[in-house]
Amino acid sequence: MIRTSPICIPTVNSDRDWDFCFHLSQKTKIPAREQTDEFYPTSGSEESEEEIIVAEKAINSMSLPRDKLAQSQKKAAQLIKEKLNVQANKELIRCVILSRIIFGEDHWKCAQAVANLAYGYLTLRGLPSQAKRHAESVKHTLLTWKGNTTSNKEKREILEVLVMLYYTLGVACLLQNRGKEAYINLQKAERNMKELKEFFKEGVSGLQVSEKDLTVALGRASLAIQRLNLALAYFEKAIGNVITAKGDRTSDLIYLYEEIAQIEQLRRNHDQAIQYLQQALSICTCLFSEVSPQTAEANALLAKAYAMSGEAHHRDTVAIYFIKSITAYQATLGPEDYETLTTIDEFCKWLIQNGDKQEAYRLLKSSLKSQVISYGDCSDKVAETFYNMGRICFAKGELKKAVQLLRKCLMIQIILYGTEHSKSKDTKNLLTLLQRTSKSSSKWKKEANAGRKNTICKGTEV
Structure with missing residues (x-):
């Protein structure tokens, strides 16, 4: 899985583009009589020349914002296609400003434009808090307007916006660890999607939120509220839809197989989880080659799945897949990459649990320099490596080396957390125990050596 840097969620006060949008909309608000598509009076042939002139001026004054809105919508779509997410998001804000000028709040x-912006904050910027706030602000407008529609085209568009709106709210809540709220909103999106399909028999292709996206989101929300069977059903449906649409060798299936395997692991169906992950690995190998970050990740997940099964006959298989993963990561991302070091760490923990401490120590020692380069001398990861190496030396009876390694670990932990942190205390307690054991061992050796010398001397005297 690709990791990104932590998302910084701006506050309302710091969202300058959005504040500008509100500020401008207040300055340029169009009177209600100028917010309709038809500006001419409806009193038949009784219009005065003055009224006609006023209406013509209104049309002319509105043509420029309408043209600008169309240009802005087109530009936003192009920027999204080019993955220029920040610029695209700013263009969506401009669409909101122009929609307020043309249609009114x-x-x-206008609600559609704000819903598009909310969806943009979620999918382009990864800002669930912003997305949720904007989506909530227009929900009432869309729901109340829906009942007053007369045009089928208008009703379809509003239903499409409602699908996107509730999807945005659902995924935003999911990212904020609010599983129940996420599931409720995504269910509403599903109901609107169903209504859309029933009302328009020709199909619902071309939506911003596809059926696959919605089904996957519902599966994740079901997983978040511990409804494993329901989550499994949604993912099975998503996989079926993707295979029908794109075949059984598309990259879209990789993450679906990986996520459904996780559900099967939680259901303790380890053999089924392994089968799904083998399918994911097969697609990765086919699409990206055997040495690629995608294949490395698939190998690592498969190694952990075999390890989780707890079967003794899978031990060699676990090691094989871990080694394949580490080799691929080192070749493609480099030895200092986060994914490489994390996989080495996971492999070492498994080796320690299964009694292969010598190999675990060798791997940890070889990765220490890369960890220092990646995380720095005083980092939690480096401290953890010293700790694990110290414990291995302790288990092997190499007490002096264990004490040295744990001292280094403790020094880093005190710098990072202070002396009262639980990690520092645990390391200090282990170090104290080791030092006592080491002293007792030295004392015992001295006494044993002294006894041996006395015996030799007495034997010589005899």
Whole structure:
């Protein structure tokens, strides 16, 4: 899985683009009589020349914002396609500003623009808090307008926006670890999607939120609220839809197989989980080659799945897949990469649990320099490596080396956390125990040596 840096969620006060949007909308708010698509009076042929002139001026004044809105929508779509996410998000803000000028704040078209912006904050910027706030702000407008629609085209568009709106709210809540709220919103999106399909028999292709996206989100929300069977059903449905649409060798299936394997592991169906992960690995090998970050990740997941099964006959298989993963990561991402070092760490923990401490120590020692380069001398990861190496030496009876390694670990932990932190205390307690054991061992050796010398001397005297 690709990891990114932590997301910084701006506060309302720091969202300058959005504040500007509100500020501008207040300055440029169009009177209600100018917010309709038809500006001419409806009193038949009784219009005065003055009224016609006023109406023509209104049309001319609105044509420029409408043109600008169309250009802005087109530009936003292009920027999204080019993955210029920040610029695309700013263009979506401009769409909101122009929609407010043209339609007014209470029109569903303006609500649509805000819903698009909320979806943009979620999918382009990874900002669930912003996305949720904007989506909530227009929910009432869309729900109340929906009942007053007369045009089928308008009703379809509003249903499409409602799907996107509830999907945005659901995924935003999911990212904020609010599983129940996420599931409720995603269910509403599912109901609107169903209504859309029933009302428009020709299909619902071309939506911003696809059926696959919604089904996967519902599966993840079900998993978050511990409804494992329901989560499994949603993922099976998503996999079936992808195979039908794109075949059984598409990259979309990789993460679906990996996630459904996780569900099967939680259900303790380890053999089924392994089968799904083998399918994911097969697709990775086919699409990306045997030495690639994608294949490395698939190998690591398969190694952990075999390890979780707890079967003794899988021990060699676990080691094989871990080694394949580490080799691929080192060749493609480098020895100092986070994924490489994390996989080595996981392999070492498994080796220690299974009694192969010598190999674990060798791997930890060889990765120590890379950890220092990646994380720095005083980092939690380096401290943890010293700790694990110290414990291995202790288990092997190499007490002096164990004490040296644990001292290094403790020094880093005190710098990072202070003396009262639980990690520092645990290391200090282990170090104290080791030092006592080491002293007792030295004393015993001295006494044993002295006894041996006395015996030799007495034997010589005799």
